[in-house]
Every structure is written in structure tokens, then in C-alpha cells.
Amino acid sequence: MKRLGRSLNSALLHQSRQAQRTASAAPSQTQFIRTLSVLPSQAGAEKQHKQAWTQHLLRLGLGLGAGASLFAAYGGFSSSHCEQQASAGQTKTAQSGSRPIYSEDDVAEHATKDTGVWVTYQGGVYDVTNWVDQHPGGGARIMLAAGGAIDPFWAMYAQHKTAEVRKILETYRIGDLEGGADPSKQVADPYANEPKRHKALLVRSAKPFNAETPTDALGSGPSTPNELFYVRNHLPVPHVEPAAYSLRIEGEGLRHVELSLNDLKTKFKRHSVSAAMQCSGNRRHGMNEVKKIQGLDWDIGAIGSAEWSGVKLRDVLRYAGFDEDNSDGVAHVQFEGLDSDISGTCYGASIPIDKAMGSHGDVILAFSMNGRTLSTDHGFPLRLVVPGVTGARSVKWLSRIITSKEESQAHWQQHDYKAFSPGVTMDTVTEEDWRSAPALQESPVTSAICEPANGAQLEEGTEEVAVRGYAYSGGGRNIIRVDVSPDGGKTWHVATLDNPGQLPYRAWDWTRWHLDLPLPKDHSGPLELCCRAVDSSYNTQPDTVAPIWNMRGIVNNAWHRINISVRAEE
Amino acid sequence: MKRLGRSLNSALLHQSRQAQRTASAAPSQTQFIRTLSVLPSQAGAEKQHKQAWTQHLLRLGLGLGAGASLFAAYGGFSSSHCEQQASAGQTKTAQSGSRPIYSEDDVAEHATKDTGVWVTYQGGVYDVTNWVDQHPGGGARIMLAAGGAIDPFWAMYAQHKTAEVRKILETYRIGDLEGGADPSKQVADPYANEPKRHKALLVRSAKPFNAETPTDALGSGPSTPNELFYVRNHLPVPHVEPAAYSLRIEGEGLRHVELSLNDLKTKFKRHSVSAAMQCSGNRRHGMNEVKKIQGLDWDIGAIGSAEWSGVKLRDVLRYAGFDEDNSDGVAHVQFEGLDSDISGTCYGASIPIDKAMGSHGDVILAFSMNGRTLSTDHGFPLRLVVPGVTGARSVKWLSRIITSKEESQAHWQQHDYKAFSPGVTMDTVTEEDWRSAPALQESPVTSAICEPANGAQLEEGTEEVAVRGYAYSGGGRNIIRVDVSPDGGKTWHVATLDNPGQLPYRAWDWTRWHLDLPLPKDHSGPLELCCRAVDSSYNTQPDTVAPIWNMRGIVNNAWHRINISVRAEE
CATH class of the missing domain: 3.10.120.10 (Cytochrome b5-like heme/steroid binding domain)
Known part of the structure; x- marks a missing residue:
């Protein structure tokens, strides 16, 4: 420690x-040619x-x-x-x-x-x-x-x-x-051994690889197909030999434990959880339209849903001796991945101990995704899945678990995945800004229209249009309602939820929805469709993007808006 | 049962x-004069x-x-x-x-x-x-x-x-x-024995008594003075003889227990919790400005904060034999008050069992408020305090606790304190609407400006104005930031939080905030000030009221806006 x-x-x-x-x-044998560096x-x-x-x-x-x-x-x-x-x-x-x-x-x-x-x-x-x-x-x-x-x-x-x-x-x-x-x-390309990816993925960055699910494949079924599931890599993909793999567990209140894949698969009860995973930057594109931001230009597809199977983090921590009733100030569980940069710095993150140990936290060390072994891009052989929490904490290629009084000090916990007031920019941001904003954990309520496509042209005389999409809220909060407007938010129609009634406070999955949206009578020309969801805490989405714009372009959960038009009679 | x-x-x-x-x-001895009633x-x-x-x-x-x-x-x-x-x-x-x-x-x-x-x-x-x-x-x-x-x-x-x-x-x-x-x-006035109230309270209804804290006394200190704390009564105030009082605890997985005040005070460990209490209808006035609603016309003062002391609900339920690990489908804890209508129907509500039994739920059966015995209006001799949950569930004059598989069937749980899409009105609401919307528990993130007063006139040449207010989010979610705008939301300034850093996921209290807000340069004439808060799940408030308008006028958490003006040079 x-x-x-x-x-x-x-x-x-x-x-x-x-x-x-x-x-x-x-050994460098070069002659020193001293030069004043002032x-x-x-x-x-x-x-x-x-x-x-x-x-x-x-x-x-x-x-x-x-x-x-x-x-x-x-x-x-x-x-x-x-x-x-x-x-x-x-x-x-x-x-x-x-x-x-x-x-x-x-x-x-x-x-x-x-x-x-x-x-x-x-x-x-x-x-x-x-x-x-x-x-x-x-x-x-x-x-x-x-x-x-x-x-x-x-x-x-x-x-x-x-x-x-x-x-x-x-x-x-x-x-x-x-x-x-x-x-x-000469430096070899660290990305020379990246896995093969499905060509339908919408690539937002090649090295490291970041790609999103195509909109028309988004939310069309309960789970996102593994090959089309969004990929968010921060570093080159590590290739792991399963037989050599071991997970190290240590920290405050624990005995140091090393577990092989076989240990993990045989010593603990298996659990599955259907959970959405979402990148904090999902829908950054909408913020870019207000004011440009550095960061991947995600549209609405940096989110997906899968059934994750593996063992419970709490079971593994208890196995390593963790005792909630005598935890002596342990407040966080830190995680490190096997993906590392040139200096050996691993990807890292942490979650609060209550989420890790809570009986309803449902945090999983997952071997499989939708019934299949994890792919290399999704963290083979073992990844963390923290339901209800932003994707950045669900560390892939998991190598180390550390209980501690403090949060992870990793860059991605301390200097990224935080949102500030819109007036804070790269020009003005201070260490105090970074310090005072909490690391994003639970995601705010959001939703998006997956069909029709933005820019769709409807036949003349169209009176209603089939609309479908997804909605999601972090922290296990259920989606209780999705409203869809055919006129930029002046009037609203209630959508049908396809998978309502998840467990209260454990609603980890997204909610898919649909409706036949009536269009304004005898309308031709452009229309702005928008949607917004309400979660079980009656939180809802802000109307517009500009007031929630932030320099890292995360948590854009304003109403999702698309433009369509109805052809005029000729 | x-x-x-x-x-x-x-x-x-x-x-x-x-x-x-x-x-x-x-006995009625009247002669029957039959008349066709068709x-x-x-x-x-x-x-x-x-x-x-x-x-x-x-x-x-x-x-x-x-x-x-x-x-x-x-x-x-x-x-x-x-x-x-x-x-x-x-x-x-x-x-x-x-x-x-x-x-x-x-x-x-x-x-x-x-x-x-x-x-x-x-x-x-x-x-x-x-x-x-x-x-x-x-x-x-x-x-x-x-x-x-x-x-x-x-x-x-x-x-x-x-x-x-x-x-x-x-x-x-x-x-x-x-x-x-x-x-x-002739019926006696059931309100003949109401307690004396502080004359500074802003009365929104006399019978039953409902009154809010005056804006300038709101959030000016950590706790709201008991006498100025908002009062939300649904029925006449019951007067309870402490010696005769007993609390009945029964239901699924419990032995029937009756506890006197003395039992409660001597058999259980004392606990205190500083928690905000807020009526679901707080800020209904803002919704009335969009479209009129039946319901008390609350401004921003149907909220307050107090230190509540008493015993933990979970300790009492365990005393009555409740075993979380063998709870056999118990999903709710119901509560009844001693306030009842003419038919004997008591005020009633319920909360989820996880909130009641969770180690961090902090649900209190309170004897006292800010160090003083509860007043009659606030539930003497015993009230429930459910931190992070809307006030309607914190049943006053508590008489009965019932564990059950089902929610309370009380009017206030089933047919009130629910919000619908803005298109649902008294004309169109259906039983299915009531059934499908969940009973409000955790409140969404909100905030309000307490000073300056709405309508304030500032001296000519004023360059900045001292602004202060409160912010609050349900579910124990901390307030991480409050932004204040001098120009209707075009630009934002970050406020200083007076009491930041409540326990994560147990942030039950409101957050008071202040700042010296710079006004637009050389401005004279009207200005719209607004504020909005962000909570630890990065949920924030919707921009406007109209899209969240609902027929019961609850959970108005749109940006709070006030109008002030700077006098022009003469």
C-alpha cells in the first residue's frame, strides 16, 4: 500500500x-556539448x-x-x-x-x-x-x-x-x-496487435480504439450484440494468457490474495446482471454543437446493454477478509486494469465501498457478456461491471483490487470524468475546480431517439411516425416515464415502455420505449422531435444543452432532439 | 393484517x-314518503x-x-x-x-x-x-x-x-x-382545538392548517426555527396524551408489539439526523403561473431543515422480530398517523423496506426537533422522519407501523403525490395513470433564491448583488454545485456552498449557498436572476416549468427565477 x-x-x-x-x-558515449539553456x-x-x-x-x-x-x-x-x-x-x-x-x-x-x-x-x-x-x-x-x-x-x-x-x-x-x-x-506501434472489429461500428478514434453502436442497431433488442457494443479504450488493448492470469486483492482490512481464473470460477457463486453500460461522454456531439470540446465526438451510441455474468465483488472482498462492521474508515475500492501506458501506469478507477459491499450493489467481476466469453475489446479475461455507474469505473482487463480510505488517484478519477459550470474552460480551469468536483459515479437520467433517423424525410400526408429509443438513469433508478414531443417540446405524448418494472433501486438496465407519435395536423415541412425521460426520483432531463455544457463534454442529458420533415404536396 | x-x-x-x-x-321516526328517484x-x-x-x-x-x-x-x-x-x-x-x-x-x-x-x-x-x-x-x-x-x-x-x-x-x-x-x-368544528401558530408563517390554508416559512427567514441558518418551520397538515391536529400514547408495530414477519413513549425512550439507542423536510408541492406557485392547479399555492418555503432526534426505525423493527435475511417478500413499511377524518380513516403512507432497514437509511422515529420536544403541529409525541424522501411519507402523530408486501393503499400514497405528463389533466386522468406512476419517494434536485426578494429594486450603478438560497436533492445525493445567472440563464456564476461535504449517499440536509453575483456591466432596468443546482449523480434541474407541469403541481424543480431591477440614472 x-x-x-x-x-x-x-x-x-x-x-x-x-x-x-x-x-x-x-550506454551513451556522446561528447557533452554544453550550451546555455537560458x-x-x-x-x-x-x-x-x-x-x-x-x-x-x-x-x-x-x-x-x-x-x-x-x-x-x-x-x-x-x-x-x-x-x-x-x-x-x-x-x-x-x-x-x-x-x-x-x-x-x-x-x-x-x-x-x-x-x-x-x-x-x-x-x-x-x-x-x-x-x-x-x-x-x-x-x-x-x-x-x-x-x-x-x-x-x-x-x-x-x-x-x-x-x-x-x-x-x-x-x-x-x-x-x-x-x-x-x-x-525507434518505437514499435503499441497498437500493432489490436483485435479485429466489426466493420459496422462507428469509429470515433482508431488509436486508442473507440467506436459506437450504429444508431439503427441501438436499443432494437434487450441486449446489444457483443460485436456492435460500443468500445471505449483509453490505451492499447492488452493480450492476456488465461493460464498466467491472476487477480491481486489487497488493501486496508484485507489479507493479500491472488486468485487465478480457475479460483474465481470455482470458489465463488456465479451471478448475472442485466445492466446498461454508458460512456460519460455519450452524446458529446450535442455539446460540440454548442461549443467545441476536446473528446470523442460520440453521438447517441456510446451506450449498450448486456447480461454480464461472473462473481460478486462483495463475495471476493469478503473472501479476502473484508468485514463491513470493522472496516475502519475504508471508503473506496480501487481497481487497476492491465492496459497501461509507456510508463507502466495502468488504467485506474475507484468506487465507493458502499456500492461495492451493498447487498443491492450488484457489482460483478464478469467473465462473460451475453452468454459468451468476454472479447478482448471488452476486457478478457475479467472485467468489472458496476451497474448504475458510469462506464469509466467498470475497469476492463482487471488486474488489481485495492480497498482504501482514499479514492483512486488515477488520472481518470481525478482529472477527467468530472463536469464543471459552463464558464469553466481549458483557459480558466484550476486544480481547485478538479478537486472540488466529485468523480462521476451514478449517471443522471437520459434518453435518446433511435428511430426515425435524424434528417428523415416522411411522405406527404404522414399523420404519425413510429418513434423508438432508449432511456436510462444511474444509481438503480427506474425509468418511470418517457415523453416525446413532435413540436420541439410544446406538446408531449407518453411512450410505451418496453421493459418497465425493473427492481426498485436496482434498475440497472436501460429502458427501451416506443410510440406512434401523432404529428401536427396537416403538417408539411420541418419538425423537431424530442424526448425526455423521468426517473423514479422524479428527476428529469434539462431542456437545452448550453446551460449544461462543460469543458470535458460529459453527461449531456438534455432532451434529445432530432430534425425530420414531412414532404409538402407537389 | x-x-x-x-x-x-x-x-x-x-x-x-x-x-x-x-x-x-x-332513531329516526320519520314517515316514509316514497318518491321515484329516477x-x-x-x-x-x-x-x-x-x-x-x-x-x-x-x-x-x-x-x-x-x-x-x-x-x-x-x-x-x-x-x-x-x-x-x-x-x-x-x-x-x-x-x-x-x-x-x-x-x-x-x-x-x-x-x-x-x-x-x-x-x-x-x-x-x-x-x-x-x-x-x-x-x-x-x-x-x-x-x-x-x-x-x-x-x-x-x-x-x-x-x-x-x-x-x-x-x-x-x-x-x-x-x-x-x-x-x-x-x-350540527357538526362541531373539528378545527376548534388547533394549536397557536407563529404569526409570521405564510398561511396557505387555514383548515387544515398549511403554512410556509417566510422567504427571508428561509435558509438563513443551518436549521429552520421550529416556530417558522413549514406546516403541512392534511387533517385536524390530533391532541395526544403522552401517558396514554402507544405505538403499534405489526405485520409480515413481525410479532405484534405495542410500545409506550417510555419504552421507545428507554429500550433503544438514541440517534439524531440533520435532514431537510420538503413538501412535494413546494414551488407549486411556479406551476400555477403556467396553468392553474388545485393544491396549496406554495412559494419556495414549503421546505426546512432540522436536527431530528429519536430512535432508528430499523432498531424498532428488529426489536419486533424483523429479520432482513428472512423477510419473505416484505417490500414496504406502512405508517399511520393519529390524524383521521370523520370516517376514522387515518393519514397513511409507506416507504420501501430497503429504505427502512438499510444501514444508511437513517429513518428516525423522532421525539424532538432542533433539541426541543416536537410541537403539536409537527407530530407530538412521535413522528417519522424519512431523510431524502418527500415530506408526505414522514408521517406525524405516528400510531401504527405495518410491514407488508404491498404499498400503503392510503389516498396520499395511491391518488396523490404522483406526477404525470403535462398532457394529463383532471379531465383526462385515468385510474391507469394513477396506477402506473410510482408514489413519489426520493425528491429530484432543486434550489431556490431566498435573497434578494423577487421584485427587489437595486440602486442605480449596482455592480453586484448578494444572492443566497438553498439547494436540495433527495435520496441522500449531495449538492455538488449551484450556478446562478444574472441574465436568465445565458451566463452562470458558481456559488459558494455554506455546508458542503455531507456524507456520500447520506446527504440528507439541504445545502445553503451564497455569492456576490456580478450584474451585466452598466446595466439598468429589469433582470431575471435564476439558479440551478447539480447533485452528486450529476442530475440537474430542467430549464423551464411548462414541460414538467403536472396536474397535481408537484416536484416543480425547474430553475428558480426571480425578477429584480436596477434603477436607471435620473
Whole structure:
């Protein structure tokens, strides 16, 4: 548990140093050509830079990932701005006459904010000190590469690999790496062994792989077919040898336990739960229409439902000695996946202990999905399924479970999957903002229209249209009603719920619904259809997106609206 | 438990018959003057009547109570309509030449829909068969008086006692009671012994007493002073002799137990919980502004916070033998108060067993409020406090606790405190609507501005205004953020939370908040201030009231909006 005691930053820096040492393990015999690294203050230029950046980030709606994949924001940087920035870089180089040459050791000495933060990329040396705090993915993530090569990170977060991002990087160039890029250190593509995916998935990012269920396959049956179930990967997919797999369970109030797959399958009672899984960023596209956000441009398909089977987390924690009545301040259960970045940092998350241990929490360590062994993309051989809680906590390729007094300190728990007031932007967000907003757990009530398709054209004289969709609320709250409007919310019709009456406070599944929606009499021309759900706490959805817009683009649960039209008589 | 097995209707009819028998216990020696009671079908006239009624009900925003006090709707009937209706009544009488005379026994024979439903009032005989289903308080409540005098009911629901309602009643007159009104049966005012109340309370209905906390005393400290705490009574206040008091506990999986106050105070550990209490109808006024609703015209003060002390419900249920692990389908805990109507029907409600028995449910049988013995208005000597759940379930003057497979069948659980789609009105509501909507338990997230006052005039040149208010969410969900807008929701500022960080999933108290809100630069003239809260499930409030309008006017949790203005330079 020592590791938990350390702060995130020091842990990351430690890892960074280790990564760096590994990267430069081949003995370097280069001659030291010392060069003064003092540069004129770039503060003014940086501020301007940041503002332009942020404007672009917000203006662009490309397929951007959360957390680590925030880097994807680079992909959308407009070329006109980039050219401008690239020129600025050239001017700087010209001012210093010819580019200074630095050794790997010189660079390694610039791995903190005090010394300045240098990185190398393909033979170039860059001082990114002033960029650290502006990095859309968080400063801590840049610090992983501080004092060394960013090449392996860009291989991991492949969205960086565009001409646009490269041009921006050049604006930070301070010199060349002695000896140039070392071909022996060329980084292999960490995504070379990704599994094959169904071609109907709507891909929102290739590396890491993120894709959603096509709208017309969404909610058409109780479960989403495994092959069409949305995939949300933060990192390359790990490939696990089942025989070698073991799950480590440790932490406050537990004896350290290692369980093989066979142990898990034979020592515990099997349980199944039908539960929806939803990415926090589902429907981000609607927020992008208000103001652009970095993050994957999910439409309404980053949600699905499956029957998950495995063993109960509470049974496993009890097996490891956890005693609710003598838990001495244990408040969280942390999870780590086998998916890790170049520094060895695993995907991580945590949930409250009450959810984990509650008799009605129904948290499952799942082997299978809709009766079939988990696929690689969905967490083979074992994933967590936390019903009623946002997908980010249902850690895939589960490797470690830790009981603790504190939340997971992972990036995805602390610096992502939180929503702020609409006035908080990448320009203004503070550590206090991140600290004060709780990590998203239970999802708010939401719904979406799956049919008709947005943009559908109806025959002239159409008097009603078949509408169907899904609704879902976190925390086990049932959907008690779905209203659908043919006129932008002026009048409402009540939909029929296809699977009403889930267990109270354990309504983990989505609710599918349908109705034949009467259209305004003798209408031709455009119509705005919208839907909104009410859950068992009588919470309902906000009317519009703008007031709930947030810089990470999560929990967009405003009424879902689509535009259709009825053809006019000819 | 036999009583629970009976249907609501049969139980009510049974009670009605009993009440009737009691009312006519004095031997009647009147001569029978038989008169054919067949009248021409009134269906057409009734339909017109109902429509006019409903229009009026919806148009009027008077101080109307929920449940039993739906009768208050009568109070607002416009005189022009009433005169018209009164004329119609006279015409009918004129048609029959002279009024027929009926005995009490004649009337008693008309106590079902099959025989026709007759009632008497102060010497008049009325056939209200066609009115039963249109009664705003529900047909079952009229059936309590079927075949007998409505005088005691109107004494109980004193809102009927207006010239307007009397005129409407006359339209149903079919004759006179033999011997006229019997002065010996004059009904005493059931509200003659109501306690003294603080004069600062804003009274929304006198009989039963309903009053809210004045806005400027609302949320100004952690607890609401007991004397200014909102009062929501459905019936006359019962006066309880502490020494004679006993609490009866029975039902599925329990041994029958009777506990005195002393037993409760000595056999169980004491617990305190700081919890907000809110009437489901809080902020109904905002719905009335969209479309008029019967029900008390609550502004934002039907909410308060107190420290409640007593014993835990779960401890008492365990004492009575309840075993969660062998509870055999017990799903609800029902409660009855000592407040009852003329037929002996007690106020009743139920909550789910998981809330009652959950280790974090914190349901209290409370003796005291803010360190002082409960006042008569707040349930002396014992009331239920169900944190995170709408006030209607926190039964006052608690007399009986019943574990059961089924919900309470009380009017207030089955035919009130439920919300429908805005298209469902008193005209169109069906039994299926009532059946399909769940009884409100956990409240949705809400908030309100307590200062400045609505309509406040600010000095010219005012650049910012001190704003404060409350926010609350049911189900133990914490308030994580309150946003306040100076411009009707276009821009938002984050408020400071005065009491953040309640226990996760046990955030029973309201959250008070404040900020100095910057006003638009150099602004003069009107401004719309609004606030909205976000809870720990990231649920937030809907933007506007109209789409959540519902015929009972409950759970208005749209953004709270007030209008202020900044004086122009002179």
C-alpha cells in the first residue's frame, strides 16, 4: 500500500524518471556539448499561444478521447494557425543563428519545472516548460516524458501524429539532439496487435480504439450484440494468457490474495446482471454543437446493454477478509486494469465501498457478456461491471483490487470524468475546480431517439411516425416515464415502455420505449422531435444543452432532439 | 393484517357505511314518503359542468391543499359561472314543480353508483352520482359521504364552506330532507382545538392548517426555527396524551408489539439526523403561473431543515422480530398517523423496506426537533422522519407501523403525490395513470433564491448583488454545485456552498449557498436572476416549468427565477 501513500505527482515523476532511465539504458558515449539553456521569457507568447489553442480546441469537433486521448485535440488544429505558429518557431531558430546541439544527458537534466522541462522527438530538442500547464491532457501526463523522448508517448497516443501537431511542437524547438534520431530506439506501434472489429461500428478514434453502436442497431433488442457494443479504450488493448492470469486483492482490512481464473470460477457463486453500460461522454456531439470540446465526438451510441455474468465483488472482498462492521474508515475500492501506458501506469478507477459491499450493489467481476466469453475489446479475461455507474469505473482487463480510505488517484478519477459550470474552460480551469468536483459515479437520467433517423424525410400526408429509443438513469433508478414531443417540446405524448418494472433501486438496465407519435395536423415541412425521460426520483432531463455544457463534454442529458420533415404536396 | 387484504374502494365504502350508521344512530321516526328517484339523464349537462369546472380549477391559483384538501378548489369557483350553474339548478327544481321530500332512510338507500349516490347537506338532498368521478379529491372521498350527510366532511375540509361551492351543490339538488336540518346533529368544528401558530408563517390554508416559512427567514441558518418551520397538515391536529400514547408495530414477519413513549425512550439507542423536510408541492406557485392547479399555492418555503432526534426505525423493527435475511417478500413499511377524518380513516403512507432497514437509511422515529420536544403541529409525541424522501411519507402523530408486501393503499400514497405528463389533466386522468406512476419517494434536485426578494429594486450603478438560497436533492445525493445567472440563464456564476461535504449517499440536509453575483456591466432596468443546482449523480434541474407541469403541481424543480431591477440614472 506504500504506493497509495504517495501523491499523484510524485508517483508520476518517479515513473517518468524510471521510464527515462529505461529509455536511455543503452550506454551513451556522446561528447557533452554544453550550451546555455537560458532563453528569453516566453510568457507573453505562450499566453497568446494558449488562447489560440483553446479557441481551436473548442471550435473543433473531431473524434477526441478523454483522459490520455485528450492529445487527440492536436489532430484538429487548423493549418492557418499552425503555419503562423510554425513561422514563429522558425524566427526563434533564426534568432539564435544555428541550432544548439544537446546530448541526451543535457535533456535528462531538464525534467522538472525548476530546471525547465525538455523533451526530444525524432532528433529535435524542445523546451515545453510553459506548455505543461496548458496541455489538454493535463500537465502530469507531459511530465511523464520530461527529460526524455516523447516518441513512445506519441506512439501510444497516436492522435499526436499529424502534421498539425508536429508544427506546433516545432514552435518549442530549442535545438537538435546530438547524433540525431537514433534508429535503434525507434518505437514499435503499441497498437500493432489490436483485435479485429466489426466493420459496422462507428469509429470515433482508431488509436486508442473507440467506436459506437450504429444508431439503427441501438436499443432494437434487450441486449446489444457483443460485436456492435460500443468500445471505449483509453490505451492499447492488452493480450492476456488465461493460464498466467491472476487477480491481486489487497488493501486496508484485507489479507493479500491472488486468485487465478480457475479460483474465481470455482470458489465463488456465479451471478448475472442485466445492466446498461454508458460512456460519460455519450452524446458529446450535442455539446460540440454548442461549443467545441476536446473528446470523442460520440453521438447517441456510446451506450449498450448486456447480461454480464461472473462473481460478486462483495463475495471476493469478503473472501479476502473484508468485514463491513470493522472496516475502519475504508471508503473506496480501487481497481487497476492491465492496459497501461509507456510508463507502466495502468488504467485506474475507484468506487465507493458502499456500492461495492451493498447487498443491492450488484457489482460483478464478469467473465462473460451475453452468454459468451468476454472479447478482448471488452476486457478478457475479467472485467468489472458496476451497474448504475458510469462506464469509466467498470475497469476492463482487471488486474488489481485495492480497498482504501482514499479514492483512486488515477488520472481518470481525478482529472477527467468530472463536469464543471459552463464558464469553466481549458483557459480558466484550476486544480481547485478538479478537486472540488466529485468523480462521476451514478449517471443522471437520459434518453435518446433511435428511430426515425435524424434528417428523415416522411411522405406527404404522414399523420404519425413510429418513434423508438432508449432511456436510462444511474444509481438503480427506474425509468418511470418517457415523453416525446413532435413540436420541439410544446406538446408531449407518453411512450410505451418496453421493459418497465425493473427492481426498485436496482434498475440497472436501460429502458427501451416506443410510440406512434401523432404529428401536427396537416403538417408539411420541418419538425423537431424530442424526448425526455423521468426517473423514479422524479428527476428529469434539462431542456437545452448550453446551460449544461462543460469543458470535458460529459453527461449531456438534455432532451434529445432530432430534425425530420414531412414532404409538402407537389 | 386482514384490513390490508381489502381493496381501497371496498375499505372506503365499508368505512363510509359505518360512518353513516354512526351519523344516523339517533332513531329516526320519520314517515316514509316514497318518491321515484329516477331523473332524466344528466350526462350531457354533467360533461359541460365538468369542463367548466376543470377550466376554472386550472385557471385559479388559490391556496389549495393536496389530497383531502383538494376540496379547496371549490373556493375559487368564479361567481359568474356559479350564478349560471345556480340558475340551472333552479330550473331543474322548477321542472319538478315542488321539491320532493326524502327521509334519511331514503337517502341511505342511495349509497352506491348502482342505486345512485345521494347526500344531504343542511336539510337539502342531492344526487351527486355523476359528480363522483369528477371530484377533484377523488371519487372515493365522496363515497365516504354516500347515503348520508356531507356536513361533517365539509366541517373537516372547511374549504368547502363558501358561497361558491354551495351554489354548485345546489345544481345537484333533488329534494329536501324530511324534517329539515336537524340542529341536534350540527357538526362541531373539528378545527376548534388547533394549536397557536407563529404569526409570521405564510398561511396557505387555514383548515387544515398549511403554512410556509417566510422567504427571508428561509435558509438563513443551518436549521429552520421550529416556530417558522413549514406546516403541512392534511387533517385536524390530533391532541395526544403522552401517558396514554402507544405505538403499534405489526405485520409480515413481525410479532405484534405495542410500545409506550417510555419504552421507545428507554429500550433503544438514541440517534439524531440533520435532514431537510420538503413538501412535494413546494414551488407549486411556479406551476400555477403556467396553468392553474388545485393544491396549496406554495412559494419556495414549503421546505426546512432540522436536527431530528429519536430512535432508528430499523432498531424498532428488529426489536419486533424483523429479520432482513428472512423477510419473505416484505417490500414496504406502512405508517399511520393519529390524524383521521370523520370516517376514522387515518393519514397513511409507506416507504420501501430497503429504505427502512438499510444501514444508511437513517429513518428516525423522532421525539424532538432542533433539541426541543416536537410541537403539536409537527407530530407530538412521535413522528417519522424519512431523510431524502418527500415530506408526505414522514408521517406525524405516528400510531401504527405495518410491514407488508404491498404499498400503503392510503389516498396520499395511491391518488396523490404522483406526477404525470403535462398532457394529463383532471379531465383526462385515468385510474391507469394513477396506477402506473410510482408514489413519489426520493425528491429530484432543486434550489431556490431566498435573497434578494423577487421584485427587489437595486440602486442605480449596482455592480453586484448578494444572492443566497438553498439547494436540495433527495435520496441522500449531495449538492455538488449551484450556478446562478444574472441574465436568465445565458451566463452562470458558481456559488459558494455554506455546508458542503455531507456524507456520500447520506446527504440528507439541504445545502445553503451564497455569492456576490456580478450584474451585466452598466446595466439598468429589469433582470431575471435564476439558479440551478447539480447533485452528486450529476442530475440537474430542467430549464423551464411548462414541460414538467403536472396536474397535481408537484416536484416543480425547474430553475428558480426571480425578477429584480436596477434603477436607471435620473
